[in-house]
Amino acid sequence: MYDLKAIIDRNNTGAAKTDKEFIKKLLDLNYYDDTISMWVADMDFACAPEIIEALHKRVDRQIFGYTTQTEEYKKSIIDWYNRRHNMKIEEDWLVFSNGTVSAIRNCLRALTNEGDGVIIQSPVYYPFKREILETNRVAVDNILIRDENNHYTIDFKDFEEKCKDPNTKMFIYCNPHNPIGQIWPKEDTQRLLDICAENNVIVFSDEIHCDLIREGESFTSALNLKHQDTLIVATAVNKTFNVAGFHITNLVIENSEIRKKLNDYTGSISISPYALETTITAYNKGEEWVNAVNKVLDENLDYMDKFIKEKLPRIKFVKPQGTYLVWLDFSDYPEKGQELLEKIADEAHLILESGSMFGDAGKDFIRMNIACPLSVVKDALERLYKVFG
Template sequence: MLNNFDEVVNRRNTYSVKWDGGKLIKEMGLTERYDEETIPLFTADMDLPVPQALVDALHKTVENRIYGYSIFPDEYYKAIQHWFKKRHDWDIDKEHIVYSPGTVHAINMAIRAYTEPNDGIIIQRPAYPPFTTAIEGNGRTVLNNALLYDEQSYYTIDFADFEEKASQDSTKMFILCNPHNPTGRIFREDELKRLAEICKKHQVLIVADEIHGDLIRKNEKFIPMAKIADNEMLITCTAINKTFNVAGLHCTNMVIPNLKLRKQFIKTMGHQMASPFTISALIAVYNDGEEWLEDLKTYIDGTMEMVKEFIDKKMPKVKVVIPEGTYIMWMDFSAYNITPEEVHDRIYNRANVLLEDGSMFGEEGTAFQRICIPSPRSLIQTALDRIAKEFEDLQ
């Protein structure tokens, strides 16, 4: 491994939400305690340094000394096409690519562009909280096709319920999250085909959030929905933000093959321009970031194994599996037979570790905690030691 992901980079005083945003985090109600000793592992960005090619590209952009309005050059689109063809055998037409300053923003725009107030939109809880916020905030109706959870802590799709909801006259959209946040499932080809067939049958538009699609375990395969579904009823969200730890550069690229849908989306969102730093970043990582990504995946796989082994040994009542994709682990605390509020207090206030309460992801997540693990292992180990200490009396 050429990249040293064990290096601890001090992110304090760098405008980091995780490390400098204590006041905001408390105002949002995520925790009651946040101080200089807090270990924040709640949000999906990494405490790991980006590829050197990206650093070099940003330095070159800085040296231009002027940072005005920018265009998307051909090399921007070619970099996207090259990446997805090589990594996922997905051919993307340049004309189908639409830039958006973020995936949550894009999903909000899609809801406004393609649905009307009170229309139903299917999500699969436990689900990334901004899906619910986007639906309800725009006056639409959440239709929850809750994932099924078995004794092996494995999640599957309730297809009977999915079709019942898709068949309703008011149902207009399905937001697919694959790899799924927070469960880490990568949906198999047969699952994607069945979802796509149901949506086509009932004329339900699929919005596929695939921004974790590059962050998969070494032995897993991710299949873009665009290779499965009728592309005339599909829009896909892709991004460099999660893969390369550049969430602050705001770079999502929508793939919208249907010309009418593409025009509707652009009309609703308005013309968006990225910063020159965003443009140079994408070109750099998609052209020269693959080796770094393979090193990152190896490191994350190792960290997940470390977390799993620690939990099994020190906190065996917690159920956790290594997810198929993402850098998120979804931990079930239900066997402690204490309230979610007490679980929260022991982790957030006593251990002073900031995770995300599963209740934020819907009632299906009430007994769970979400931890984001792409940080140096020494930091993760310290957080785990603190948490385990606060549950010793319950073992």
């Protein structure tokens, strides 16, 4: 029913993923006419046709004035998270934000002070640290422990010590975790929540990849566990439905004091008519599309697993449990860091991201986004094989 094989030309749309100058400036990599871009975390699949149709209808209404978060809007979010994740969200707990990263920045500013410590678990989505530093807070790194099979675990002893430091005020959790692709077991999440609650540390649980998980895997939101008092959960239409350009994030905050502090800081953030229509349609009618996307991601990863084992065994690869991001261990190759990325960009004509962007702990890795048609994944792997096989 959904065409997830089509290759859609994103050039000249301002898409960050394929914008030559932007890529040069941000990543210092060359983008050629036949380059395949597999870096920033958005998908190359056409948006759900249900959403496109709703947006067409909205455009036909011709007026795009101030828009409110209607009952239908809130209900669509509540119903989705109840249906898909058994989360019991109350209407009052929803706080709209223009994106997840800006929500993090606002929470840092509203709920902590300059100089306060904020825990992250690297290697992790790099804007977490950037936002902490840019708001003059201190990034406190509870580095993940990696075993010889590239399976990561949480260093709880170190986490607890860091939480006990009276300067520590917030923890930014990533579950499913970008870039390593692991879904944290609910026992781990509970333990982290317990430690944070004991030490009065606010938890910002970024769960925006939670709808994009592999067949057979399950995800438990922090909201379904004990100690909600210090919890902020980020959900995002952005990620699930590939509409990041519309900036639609909804925070779930049960604690009214935290909500008030955040709202006092941001003032009212208004939603665009596109965000309203997209959210309602996505959550009410987009389920089959998400299921279809997850199926393609499963197929892409199965293909990749086999290909790498057979043809590129020096690259170590663990199938992610969640996200559409692949964390490739290139430690067996002599090229490192930017030199490696340049080789990939100039010889394989692929734009990938250096693991070191996600913290020193990621320096031997490369992140690859496989949310694209299988034919593109195949082409990209053949290109890697030509250079590294």
